[in-house]
Amino acid sequence: MPPRKKALPRPLPEGWIVTDAEKRQWTLGKMIGQGGFGLIYLASRGTGKHDEDEAEFVIKVEYKENGPLFSELKFYQRAAKPADIQKWMQEKRLRFLGIPKYCGHGIAEFDKLSYRFMVIERLGKDLQHIFEKQGKMFKDHIVLNLGLKMLHVLEYIHENEYIHGDIKAANILLGFKDSNKVYLADYGLSYRYSPNQIHKKYEERPKKGHNGTIEYTSIDAHKGVAPSRRSDLEILGYCMLHWMCGKLPWEQYLNKPELVLEAKTKLMEKLPESVTQISPCGAKCGEIAKFLSLVKKLGYDERPNYHMLQKILLDGLKEIQKDFNDFLDFSPVSEVEAHGYCLYNHAATIKPVRHDIRTTQPVEKCLNESKTSLTRSRMVQDKVKEDMDAKWEEEINPRKTQLQIKKKYAEDECNKLTGSDGQYEDEYLIQQEANDDQIEFSWRKWCLLLVFLIISIVIVTLY
Known part of the structure; x- marks a missing residue:
């Protein structure tokens, strides 16, 4: 009795060897997935044992009577030839084009059932x-x-x-x-x-x-x-x-x-x-x-x-x-x-709404409710942003105040030194006169000391 059309095939044994239309042999490894009508296995070239972690190919398998794998195979044979893909990439200046590499196909028999298979690179x-x-x-x-x-x-x-x-x-x-x-x-x-x-x-x-x-x-x-x-x-x-x-x-x-x-x-x-x-x-x-x-x-x-x-x-x-x-x-x-x-994720705020199938505008109703929900979400976001801004101001204002005090102190000191501020002008002149007197006194003191030393040397020399 032939298998039911579009049914998933029975799992095939690991290590089963198939031969493609070009007489190349492939060994099935571990099953790694399934599609709507087919199974997907790791595969290796030849008949020896291979490490599944290093398997570079996969084999898609479906009953011969099904259609999806046949359609996929025709696509690869007509539109995805490696030479055509390479030419296209050169024309478009692309480093890579994401179409899997086709490696082979064939028909195999197992347990009195016919299977179509296709080999592509492992992804x-x-x-x-x-x-x-x-x-x-x-x-x-x-x-x-x-x-x-x-x-x-x-x-x-x-x-x-x-x-x-x-x-x-x-x-x-x-x-x-x-x-x-x-x-x-x-x-x-x-x-x-x-x-x-x-x-x-x-x-x-x-x-x-x-x-x-x-x-x-x-x-x-x-x-x-x-x-x-x-x-x-x-x-x-x-x-x-x-x-x-x-x-x-x-x-x-x-x-x-x-x-x-x-x-x-x-x-x-x-x-x-x-x-x-x-x-x-x-x-x-x-x-x-x-x-x-x-x-x-x-x-x-x-x-x-x-x-x-x-x-x-x-x-x-x-x-x-x-x-x-x-x-x-x-x-x-x-x-x-x-x-x-x-x-907040605006899309996540859209709440599922129960609808009667007889309702004339269920989608319009949902969209209106979604808009309301989105408005609320934006209001919450605005409030959160205001709170965060206020907190930021609370943290930054003391620093601003400290900087302003330091800046004012520096300006005052600068004005004192340059005499550019009128309130410090008299103090500046008095200080300058005192400094000049001190310099004149120091000069006289050193001159007298020098004369005393010269006289002392002369007296010692004579005696």
Whole structure:
């Protein structure tokens, strides 16, 4: 009996050897993860035993009847050839482009079942794991840098007629032993938007709506429209907003896709105010608002201005004196460290509200309550800042007073010495006359003493 379509495959034994289409052998190591329809194993080239800590490859495995790995394989074969990637990097003057290196693929039989497998280079932890470990907050420059790196990848795959379709933190991985290399991995939902250079037509299909990861799904995808380049960029904008703010305005509606669509539509319609309202104070969300505003203006089949989108994020990095090639520091940070002087996360103040599905404007109600909550949060912040300023004044004023006293004393002493102050002029003249008399007396005394010595010497000589 064939396996159920889209079911996860049965775990394969560690040490199992597979042979790819080029007759190269690979040995499965420890299973390190699983996707929607497949399993992921560490792998090594050849048939000998290898240290898993040094394994440089992974093997993705799914039942042959499933589709995601087949789609991902086609993407690598058509659009991610190493020579093409290298040429692109040279043209764009990039040191690195975050697409995993494809190493091989094949079909294998185990326990009377057929498996499709694909070998790629090993990557490190996914960004979602790091994001949650850090308390769901990234530093400003980390967010802008990640956005730029993903934007370069999207430009490349779009120029090769592909859409990624599923950008999220879990699909973004750090390089193995190199956290400065960031990859957009997992192309299981990749899609050719322009086969034979003919763009897919805009067509809403409600029955196919709301596909993908609901937090980041584009407005088009909510309506069942085939993915486009603007869809990928919109998803990236939502990702950056989440990394920067720690939350998204529609998180409480994830079990009601229609409300998520309504909230996303309102966010895009009311840019840039809708973004700044949910931004932590001090955060660089202005760049994200500009990014989404530019994406909003795109036509469904229009080629994006990647240079302009990149410039928005680059300008944000320059403003905080950071560079695109800087090392990515994913060490845990507080919100104050991430976004400067800020004691409260505006996004965190948005309280979940229970809604009746029959309510006509549930999202509007939530936004109004959120504004009230945000206003209160700002009032609290202002009060805290006033208290801190007052405390600072209490500490600094005594020091100012001491400095003023010392300054006045120094001025008085200076005036005494120079005689520039009228009240000290008489005292100065009297003192000067006394000094002159003393000098004259001393001179006379030394002259008399000298004469006495000369006379004494003469008398001694004569006798």
